[in-house]
Amino acid sequence: MSSATSSPVTVETINPKVLKCEYAVRGEIVTHAQRLQQELQEKPGSHPFDEILYCNIGNPQSLGQQPITFFREVLALCDHPSILDREETQGLFSLDAIARARQILNQIPSRATGAYSHSQGIKGLRDSIAAGIATRDGFPANADDIFLTDGASPVVHMMMQLLLRSEEDGILCPIPQYPLYSASIALHGGTLVPYYLDEATGWGLEVSEVKKQLEAARSKGIIVRALVVINPGNPTGQVLAEDNQREIVEFCKKEGLVLLADEVYQENIYIDNKKFNSFKKISRSMGYGEKDIALVSFQSVSKGYHGECGKRGGYMEVTGFSADVREQIYKVASVNLCSNISGQILASLVMNPPKVGDKSFKSFSAEKNGILSSLGRRAKTLEDAFNSLEGVTCNKAEGAMYLFPWLHLPQKAIKAAEAAKKAPDAFYAHRLLDATGVVVVPGSGFGQVPGTWHVRCTILPQEDKIPAIVSRLTAFHEAFMDEFRD
Amino acid sequence: MSSATSSPVTVETINPKVLKCEYAVRGEIVTHAQRLQQELQEKPGSHPFDEILYCNIGNPQSLGQQPITFFREVLALCDHPSILDREETQGLFSLDAIARARQILNQIPSRATGAYSHSQGIKGLRDSIAAGIATRDGFPANADDIFLTDGASPVVHMMMQLLLRSEEDGILCPIPQYPLYSASIALHGGTLVPYYLDEATGWGLEVSEVKKQLEAARSKGIIVRALVVINPGNPTGQVLAEDNQREIVEFCKKEGLVLLADEVYQENIYIDNKKFNSFKKISRSMGYGEKDIALVSFQSVSKGYHGECGKRGGYMEVTGFSADVREQIYKVASVNLCSNISGQILASLVMNPPKVGDKSFKSFSAEKNGILSSLGRRAKTLEDAFNSLEGVTCNKAEGAMYLFPWLHLPQKAIKAAEAAKKAPDAFYAHRLLDATGVVVVPGSGFGQVPGTWHVRCTILPQEDKIPAIVSRLTAFHEAFMDEFRD
Numbered sequence: 001m002s003s004a005t006s007s008p009v010t011v012e013t014i015n016p017k018v019l020k021c022e023y024a025v026r027g028e029i030v031t032h033a034q035r036l037q038q039e040l041q042e043k044p045g046s047h048p049f050d051e052i053l054y055c056n057i058g059n060p061q062s063l064g065q066q067p068i069t070f071f072r073e074v075l076a077l078c079d080h081p082s083i084l085d086r087e088e089t090q091g092l093f094s095l096d097a098i099a100r101a102r103q104i105l106n107q108i109p110s111r112a113t114g115a116y117s118h119s120q121g122i123k124g125l126r127d128s129i130a131a132g133i134a135t136r137d138g139f140p141a142n143a144d145d146i147f148l149t150d151g152a153s154p155v156v157h158m159m160m161q162l163l164l165r166s167e168e169d170g171i172l173c174p175i176p177q178y179p180l181y182s183a184s185i186a187l188h189g190g191t192l193v194p195y196y197l198d199e200a201t202g203w204g205l206e207v208s209e210v211k212k213q214l215e216a217a218r219s220k221g222i223i224v225r226a227l228v229v230i231n232p233g234n235p236t237g238q239v240l241a242e243d244n245q246r247e248i249v250e251f252c253k254k255e256g257l258v259l260l261a262d263e264v265y266q267e268n269i270y271i272d273n274k275k276f277n278s279f280k281k282i283s284r285s286m287g288y289g290e291k292d293i294a295l296v297s298f299q300s301v302s303k304g305y306h307g308e309c310g311k312r313g314g315y316m317e318v319t320g321f322s323a324d325v326r327e328q329i330y331k332v333a334s335v336n337l338c339s340n341i342s343g344q345i346l347a348s349l350v351m352n353p354p355k356v357g358d359k360s361f362k363s364f365s366a367e368k369n370g371i372l373s374s375l376g377r378r379a380k381t382l383e384d385a386f387n388s389l390e391g392v393t394c395n396k397a398e399g400a401m402y403l404f405p406w407l408h409l410p411q412k413a414i415k416a417a418e419a420a421k422k423a424p425d426a427f428y429a430h431r432l433l434d435a436t437g438v439v440v441v442p443g444s445g446f447g448q449v450p451g452t453w454h455v456r457c458t459i460l461p462q463e464d465k466i467p468a469i470v471s472r473l474t475a476f477h478e479a480f481m482d483e484f485r486d
Numbered sequence: 487m488s489s490a491t492s493s494p495v496t497v498e499t500i501n502p503k504v505l506k507c508e509y510a511v512r513g514e515i516v517t518h519a520q521r522l523q524q525e526l527q528e529k530p531g532s533h534p535f536d537e538i539l540y541c542n543i544g545n546p547q548s549l550g551q552q553p554i555t556f557f558r559e560v561l562a563l564c565d566h567p568s569i570l571d572r573e574e575t576q577g578l579f580s581l582d583a584i585a586r587a588r589q590i591l592n593q594i595p596s597r598a599t600g601a602y603s604h605s606q607g608i609k610g611l612r613d614s615i616a617a618g619i620a621t622r623d624g625f626p627a628n629a630d631d632i633f634l635t636d637g638a639s640p641v642v643h644m645m646m647q648l649l650l651r652s653e654e655d656g657i658l659c660p661i662p663q664y665p666l667y668s669a670s671i672a673l674h675g676g677t678l679v680p681y682y683l684d685e686a687t688g689w690g691l692e693v694s695e696v697k698k699q700l701e702a703a704r705s706k707g708i709i710v711r712a713l714v715v716i717n718p719g720n721p722t723g724q725v726l727a728e729d730n731q732r733e734i735v736e737f738c739k740k741e742g743l744v745l746l747a748d749e750v751y752q753e754n755i756y757i758d759n760k761k762f763n764s765f766k767k768i769s770r771s772m773g774y775g776e777k778d779i780a781l782v783s784f785q786s787v788s789k790g791y792h793g794e795c796g797k798r799g800g801y802m803e804v805t806g807f808s809a810d811v812r813e814q815i816y817k818v819a820s821v822n823l824c825s826n827i828s829g830q831i832l833a834s835l836v837m838n839p840p841k842v843g844d845k846s847f848k849s850f851s852a853e854k855n856g857i858l859s860s861l862g863r864r865a866k867t868l869e870d871a872f873n874s875l876e877g878v879t880c881n882k883a884e885g886a887m888y889l890f891p892w893l894h895l896p897q898k899a900i901k902a903a904e905a906a907k908k909a910p911d912a913f914y915a916h917r918l919l920d921a922t923g924v925v926v927v928p929g930s931g932f933g934q935v936p937g938t939w940h941v942r943c944t945i946l947p948q949e950d951k952i953p954a955i956v957s958r959l960t961a962f963h964e965a966f967m968d969e970f971r972d
Contacts, residue, residue, distance in 0.1 A: 062595065088578045162501055328497065
């Protein structure tokens, strides 16, 4: 197959699993938005808006959220430890950040932040994270169970790589889901077994529905290996009740499923009558230990009140696997050597933030609470705005960073979308972008009950921009309905 | 398949590709070394050495190499930009580091080092890297061709994921090779097609040998998709001559192979009569452009004189692929959102270090040249030491960070290894570790001509430790030969 003219690689000859994979939150609409942004730069005034507002992705600092000072102080000092002993440093950095940096450097072999670490991450940092988990849950955690990673995405790939042998292996995923799951399952050649969240009950997770889908998959010969639960929900924003979590644990135990618990939004809760409970805490409180349930919990530094997406820090806590399977997980981690050390340090800080009595505690708490309460207000304002639109209903964002409103689109709009060769929700999202500069992701990227249409919209634009977004959205939607109302 | 007692996941039911994958540089001997280290900590004097010397992996800062000051200054300032305008900062940081940090922050949208970036990496940083490549090669480079990644390992996985459809797809790899390649090919279910480097000619890469192996693979029905070349070599340390590189480019063009050029050791050259030439430069100087050859070049911040392994920065420069294949590569990159921003910044610094006239240039050059000339001396001393051992021959480390001496082991040692159920090189490496605390990796982890035995030893221990290593190695080897000489 000599070829003297051009590349031997074509889309017809690449891995078909790559072709099959889709990732909506960075998909076509974002490419279109980037094009508009460039046009705005080159020719200001060329569009009916001044800026693109990226509500497509949970990326708080891209929209102006400031990093938590204490975290950044510690990271900077660990990057350049030789200033730790300089007098000027005491004027520039808080004293407890200096102390924390020293403590972290002492946990790192040879104090070398520029060395590859243990493939699970630096042992001392894993000890701190385990202590943070134990404080959170009231149950012990073990540093040997922690695998530090470059954000939470690699964790999902590692588990899919481990569990999926062929398309006859299935993973139960919520619909709507975060499309990392569908993308990773496609890349690793398995089958996504969908279970539907109930929009009518605030995106309720009904175990009876999961069971029904499990049985349907099994009857088709699919070996279902794991259940993915995202709590708080993405894109759906619900926070699971304790009773519901107990049912889920019981179900996984009974059915022999690994429970993959995506808990990256554990700090993002905006309502008083719900709180986050980790699945580890729930299963331990039910008396289930290592031997009873295989459970992987994911955490990320990208979310929470800190939103440090660019640092790519995260971890998984792996419990309930045999030693020889654990060894295989370690081997896969070791092929990439280790995750980045700044991300590892940040993960240890997120799980052990300043405490009462620490010098930085007051300013840290003010920053944290300011961000979280503002996010709560933004969620409520945007939820109300969506609910005030004709033919739109929107569940509460109890947690996470998203609203997922249901667009009851008129038939005429659906026909227009068809003529434009777009799904109706993609048609709406493109129209919205072209009219307002607001980027949302069509619901089809996350999955939805067939025949229903949604968009995912983050709650992340800064608070002073929210009124303008609401009025632009409202005006757009009125015009859209005027054009397409049946 | 209900299971009420334990984890549903066993080594028998995980993905067999995971089981098949091996990664020697973090394999069994390292686990054994970590155990010894712990024993030394708990019971000093329990072994005939005071410390474990990890010569198993190219991890300079773990062995005491200090980071380059300028790079760390810039990273710290980018982590905590709010100190940029403080007066104390001018006393703590060099003025050009402050200026560089400002310049980099201005290249980052919203100056947000905590935001996810474009999935290929921050455009402004890619522009800098492209400029650095153009300066290095004397041929233009394009920011759109750069994909920034968390170290170079993810690049290898991305390309294997793209190219390998089944075990009928093959990748030509040098033997000995860096085991990331064999591991990644196993994980992605393809076939490694070996070509042998010629130890007798200083690990020469003969195109006739590559052609022979390509034809043999094709005759077995393997579709060979790419040729991996590691230059400077790992574990073999050779630096390819320009003529040789031209033959390789011509061969790939003629045979329709993607050229995967692992160029992560491009700064690590220790002899005067060889220099590094990128395959991009070579192919462009032959008059071949985008349409003629598909070429992927890998670079990492982990190697070079800086050795910033823990920062997980790296990039690939992708040329000669069609737009639609490029789009698929982008999609796979986008599923993981982006690489860590500190690693991205560091990659831009490595490709654009301080220049003549910059405030830091003198101190930067002193640090850089100090490290490189010391590495050259260490390579020579260790090479001579290996060559002085009975039955050991060792090629020069012209570049990279390793020696790969050939151990002509006596039959009696081979029989003893067999009795201990170890490969002879693993047997030797274990004996060496137990006697001296020096960790080297058995050659079988890299591949070697059947019946020959090697170990890979880094040249990274600090210079003041080299004499002790040489005398311990020499004493060990003498005793080993006394025990096993035929």
